[in-house]
Amino acid sequence: MIVELKPNTAKQRQDRLVEWLEELGLGVHVFEGESKTVLGLIGDTSKVDMELISSLEIVERVKKVNETFKCCNRRFHPDDTVIDVRGVKIGGGNFCVMAGPCSVESEEQIMTIARAVKKAGTHMLRGGAFKPRTSPYDFQGLKAEGIRLLIEARKETGLPIVTEIMSIADLPLFEDVDVLQVGARNMQNFDLLKVLGQTDKPILLKRGLANTLKELLMSAEYIMASGNERVILCERGIRTYSDYMRNTLDLSAVPMLHELSHLPVVVDPSHATGIARMVPPMTLAAVAAGCDGLEIEVHNDPKNALSDSAQQLTPEEFEKLSKRILVVRDAVT
């Protein structure tokens, strides 16, 4: 249920209404926008007297919300959410590119790539330290050492760092990481989501490869309901019967997620296509679809990369693409 308040409602009146709703055992999500204040009610609203609330002079209107996701619902929060990561903003018209290798492999590798993507104008550095690989015999990442190297790269370039967390047990290692990524395979690891909801870190939540948008939003809801409202949604391709590419990039998810939710939406064309030469056109298409940011894999020596070698761009290719991103972005905004 949503309660829209009249503009210029006295604070103490609003506070009393919120307090009363909380006394009824409801969660109250207060959105204070520039033009209006909206109270989003979470919990069993069946026992709430809608008529009584409607008859309050400070109330503009009361609406029922049928969707099961509340915190991430745009109706609870009409304005776009803007997430600030060490001064880098994403969402609400702020565009953010995250680039870097699939896996952190060595100090030299990550430093080289970090310098290159910084030069190309990227906003954040990505890099895997804990790797969710399909085969247990594949490279599993440098783990704690990988995170240490990312922090080193941040020291030099100033780029905030994004890296994936796979297990709750690893959380202490991520204390100095800027954005925690939840991978596609962990999208419905609800215990992990709940724990991340108790942190104050922005979470980059990737859509599972066989998950619906509603399921993605429900996962965001898990994080937000636990108290962390800084969630970035990421479309990274889903499994369909389309062959020749790793996944099918569901670009229609971008405008739909924007309609359903106020959270920033990022697109990962690297994992969606799995083929480096498919990355630039799909990147530009994603920008045209109105995404708030991109996550792109870049490697100084893709052929010899320890993971995802087929899909990583070279620094030169990435620099070229970065310029074209700006052109498309200009054209559509």
Place this chain on the structure above:
Amino acid sequence: MENTDLRRQIDEIDEQIVELFSKRMDISAEIAAYKQRNSLPIRDPKREREKVAHVLEKTPEAYKDYTYSLFSLLMELSRSYQGRLNGFGGDVTNAVKKAVESTDKLFPSYATVACQGIEGANSQIACDRLFKNANILYFKDFDAVFSAIEKGMCTYGVVPVENSSAGTVNKVYDLMTRHNFYIVRSVRTKIEHNLLAKPGVKMEDVREIYSHEQAINQCSKFLSSLRGVRAVPCENTAMAAQMVAESPRNDIAALASRPCIKLYGLNCLREDVQNVDNNYTRFICISKNLEIYPGADKTSVMLTLPHEQGSLYKLLSKLYALGINLNKLESRPLPNRDFEFMFYFDLDSPVYAPNLMQCIGEMKAACDSFTYLGSYSELM
């Protein structure tokens, strides 16, 4: 037969009557205890009807009227006795005792209060007199004010019940039967109506005057002195002022309180246009819980009477017998029932007076339904 002999016979019968009457009252006391244990009302109309029908059947035609009177009185006395027994230590008495002990000695100075209307409404003036610092939540109608306290959104509610020139606020009295609440205080505020219009609008421009129906009644003399001006009733006086302020029209005015001048940026065309100068409105302050503050000298009750001759008279005579003064007696027809009324009594007695509790006990016994609405004092 000698006259003395007849008298002797009467004496004998009377002795038996006294003996039987005492026995009857003893059993009546046992029934009272049974009713108390099982939370049953003292009055049982079905039983009384059957009783009267039964005794009348056995009575020779010539005495039927007398028998009827006798048994009406007998049952009346029996109920009165049961009421006294159960009334003392009855639920109302206990609740009152508990409330007197547990209520703070001072009336709160801060509270969340429900009022009907919008900022500048007369309820606000009453509210400001009751509380030093009230967080007022305004509601569209009186019904919502009652609901807001019942459901705990607001601790108190302030509603008007009576106006010296326009009479009772019927809507509020009718709502009392549909909600659970107690009266914890009342206040009289002097009501002044002023004719307000947008700056630049002159007296002679005004064609329509908006206000609450009661305010229009209260200013009837002033309004009839104006030629070609129509009075239009609306929700309340402050809403009238707001509407006039926001309307593009330059030929309308509102009858409203002084705070509305500043609140809505209006100009005062005429001050104090009400019929009489001592025009006041009485407001009650209601709460979900029974609270009785020191100095409570008024008690309000709400009741329905048996649908029979003289029931109101009998009730009033009880008050007279106990020396309790009646401040106000209001009656409102009950919806969907022909000629049946809800009565509202304001009793004038300190809440600590023992005869008040006796009175309540006896009233309860004589009524079909009885609701204690609280004991309080009035701010003048």
